[in-house]
Amino acid sequence: MLLLACLSLSFGSPARGADLHRYWPRVPRPKTLLTVPFVGSHEEGMTFETAAGLAALAAIEGDNRVLLYEDVPSTGYQKWTRMMTDVVKPRVEGPMDPWQAVARLRDRGIVKGYILFRYDTHDRPFHSLGEIDESANVATSLAGVLGGIAVSEGLEAKAQELGLPLLLDARDKTEQWCFDTYAERFTTRAVMTADPKSRVARSMGVAMRAFVVSRPGPLYEAALARCEPDSPVIGWGCGDEHANTMPSTEWGLFQTATNWCHNLPALATEEVGDESIPRKRATLPERCDRALGSLKWETGVHYAAFLMSDGDNVQWLMGNFAGGSEGHWYYESPARGQFPFGWTFPYMDLAQVCPYTLTDLFDRATPNDDFALYSGGYYYPDHFGAKRTGVGGSGEPPHNASLRLHARRMGQYMRLGGLRVLAFNFDDWDSPEALAAYDVFAEEIPELDGILTVQYYPYSGGEGRILWATDGKRTIPVVSCALTIWANTGRPRDATPAAIAKQLNDAPVGGPTWTNDHFTYVMAHAWSRFRDTHDDPSLTAEEANVDQDRDAPDTARGLLPVEWCVDRLGSNVRVVTPHELLLLARLHLRTKETLTEYLGSLRPRANRSSQARALLAQAERRLADVRDGDESGRECFELLQEANRMTSPGGGPR
Numbered sequence: 001m002l003l004l005a006c007l008s009l010s011f012g013s014p015a016r017g018a019d020l021h022r023y024w025p026r027v028p029r030p031k032t033l034l035t036v037p038f039v040g041s042h043e044e045g046m047t048f049e050t051a052a053g054l055a056a057l058a059a060i061e062g063d064n065r066v067l068l069y070e071d072v073p074s075t076g077y078q079k080w081t082r083m084m085t086d087v088v089k090p091r092v093e094g095p096m097d098p099w100q101a102v103a104r105l106r107d108r109g110i111v112k113g114y115i116l117f118r119y120d121t122h123d124r125p126f127h128s129l130g131e132i133d134e135s136a137n138v139a140t141s142l143a144g145v146l147g148g149i150a151v152s153e154g155l156e157a158k159a160q161e162l163g164l165p166l167l168l169d170a171r172d173k174t175e176q177w178c179f180d181t182y183a184e185r186f187t188t189r190a191v192m193t194a195d196p197k198s199r200v201a202r203s204m205g206v207a208m209r210a211f212v213v214s215r216p217g218p219l220y221e222a223a224l225a226r227c228e229p230d231s232p233v234i235g236w237g238c239g240d241e242h243a244n245t246m247p248s249t250e251w252g253l254f255q256t257a258t259n260w261c262h263n264l265p266a267l268a269t270e271e272v273g274d275e276s277i278p279r280k281r282a283t284l285p286e287r288c289d290r291a292l293g294s295l296k297w298e299t300g301v302h303y304a305a306f307l308m309s310d311g312d313n314v315q316w317l318m319g320n321f322a323g324g325s326e327g328h329w330y331y332e333s334p335a336r337g338q339f340p341f342g343w344t345f346p347y348m349d350l351a352q353v354c355p356y357t358l359t360d361l362f363d364r365a366t367p368n369d370d371f372a373l374y375s376g377g378y379y380y381p382d383h384f385g386a387k388r389t390g391v392g393g394s395g396e397p398p399h400n401a402s403l404r405l406h407a408r409r410m411g412q413y414m415r416l417g418g419l420r421v422l423a424f425n426f427d428d429w430d431s432p433e434a435l436a437a438y439d440v441f442a443e444e445i446p447e448l449d450g451i452l453t454v455q456y457y458p459y460s461g462g463e464g465r466i467l468w469a470t471d472g473k474r475t476i477p478v479v480s481c482a483l484t485i486w487a488n489t490g491r492p493r494d495a496t497p498a499a500i501a502k503q504l505n506d507a508p509v510g511g512p513t514w515t516n517d518h519f520t521y522v523m524a525h526a527w528s529r530f531r532d533t534h535d536d537p538s539l540t541a542e543e544a545n546v547d548q549d550r551d552a553p554d555t556a557r558g559l560l561p562v563e564w565c566v567d568r569l570g571s572n573v574r575v576v577t578p579h580e581l582l583l584l585a586r587l588h589l590r591t592k593e594t595l596t597e598y599l600g601s602l603r604p605r606a607n608r609s610s611q612a613r614a615l616l617a618q619a620e621r622r623l624a625d626v627r628d629g630d631e632s633g634r635e636c637f638e639l640l641q642e643a644n645r646m647t648s649p650g651g652g653p654r
Contacts, residue, residue, distance in 0.1 A: 264353050376413070531556075
């Protein structure tokens with residue numbers, strides 16, 4: 001019980017200047033950083049990861065100020081390393097052999113011995129089901145409980161050379177035995193899922209004393225059930241994506257996709273909003289911000305916005321998204337900044353486990369880059385907390401109570417980051433539970449300008465329809481994905497860049513009337529590969545005979561295929577950012593409410609200008625005749641924009 005109290009105090013401390021809930025522990029800054037070369041062996045990596053986790057746990061619970069750090073050969077991680085050391089300023093020692101680092105921790109009393117396991121050598125791909133040896137997960141679960149590093153049979157002699165005693169032989173122990181024997185000693189603030197073949201990210205599981213389970217099933221459900229609602233699932237388990245994500249959702253937890261993350265404890269020493277990472281560094285740059293004042297009232301156009309998928313994937317954002325071997329397809333693409341585009345990203349997790357990635361994204365953002373918080377984790381809002389009982393306050397159903405807690409905490413991070421767009425993956429996007437969820441987010445995040453949804457299968461299940469969420473006073477659009485740039489699925493709304501361009505060119509244009517059909521949100525599937533066919537009129541040539549499992553010299557994925565699509569668009573299609581699409585949908589489809597709100601926001605500023613007050617008076621008179629979905633609001637809108645320009649600092653739009 002003392003352990004849990006310590007963990008709660010460590011996790012729950014609010015950020016300076018912002019009321020932030022910490023899902024991940026803030027690890028105290030190290031005075032010394034022991035560096036080791038990249039550990040390419042998963043077997044030896046288990047030892048390194050559990051040692052790094054024990055060092056972090058000793059820092060969280062005591063006065064240890066020595067952490068372990070692995071030199072990962074990735075341009076992204078090399079950048080995070082430089083940024084971290086510039087901020088933390090530790091004494092860096094090494095590179096040294098991982099066992100030398102273990103010896104240093106042994107000498108400090110942090111490593112008390114070793115837990116023996118059998119490395120899983122079964123012939124199955126990573127994160128796939130099949131025959132599984134669970135002993136590596138048992139050793140990881142118990143590392144933080146017993147104070148021992150995980151050591152495989154083949155490396156036991158090295159542990160013995162260091163004089164480490166055997167604390168437990170886990171070779172014939174199962175995850176079920178581990179849970180039955182030690183459940184009360186694991187944190188209730190997280191669960192870790194991991195393939196016993198993979199060593200990555202285990203350091204954070206050890207630092208949190210998380211129970212580690214390999215796959216869906218009754219044990220996974222039991223581990224989830226004992227956790228507090230709105231807790232993270234570290235790593236990624238074996239088996240089907242939906243089979244892993246639905247149980248965690250129903251118990252009110254969220255997946256983080258951290259299974260290939262490195263050095264999590266050492267990168268998680270800072271609090272966004274503190275002096276080391278000022279609030280401004282973690283806030284959406286003004287050049288990327290969108291507001292009604294920056295929009296134009298146009299006619300004869302169809303509005304389209306593009307959004308990249310998979311931004312809830314923390315390991316991708318930290319690894320190959322903004323650097324590494326694949327960054328040139330995504331944030332380092334030569335196409336970035338050439339047209340309006342939206343990036344989904346895990347702002348909440350990055351702010352805690354790697355704020356350097358977050359600040360780098362914002363530092364390098366162009367005016368055409370837009371950002372949407374992707375769910376605050378991977379879960380289905382329409383099922384979140386559905387299996388919980390006893391967490392509803394004031395008679396509220398447990399489902400909504402768990403979701404409301406998560407939404408409230410998400411709102412804290414969105415306010416810190418200046419974010420006003422959410423993107424979500426729903427199991428059934430227009431179910432009664434989904435409709436209730438939209439209202440929860442509208443109520444708990446009053447700054448929210450809209451929600452972009454995909455359905456788990458298929459992404460475009462909503463076919464572009466627009467629903468409306470409300471907090472009781474204000475309505476915001478919920479826009480479903482209409483089309484996806486996704487290769488070789490056979491689904492009618494998944495298509496090549498050329499085919500998507502044709503559908504957008506043939507789409508109806510808005511004005512003098514406006515309907516849902518005049519706004520299209522396109523999701524770009526992050527992993528689909530296409531071939532650039534230039535002016536080939538074929539709608540399928542870009543995906544024909546393209547190997548989806550590996551890059552080829554004449555193929556591309558990520559942002560470049562979106563650029564090929566945009567280059568094929570006619571003058572009747574106006575590409576806007578996702579945030580602008582939501583603002584425009586609200587302006588044209590909920591015109592009177594939107595202009596009334598806009599007018600109210602300008603009144604306090606207009607007190608300084610008689611001309612501005614006169615413009616607002618004219619706009620208010622015209623507001624009485626404004627109707628939704630036609631051109632009747634145009635003059636009122638333009639009067640308000642002029643008043644806005646007159647009263648904004650520097651005369652710019654707001």
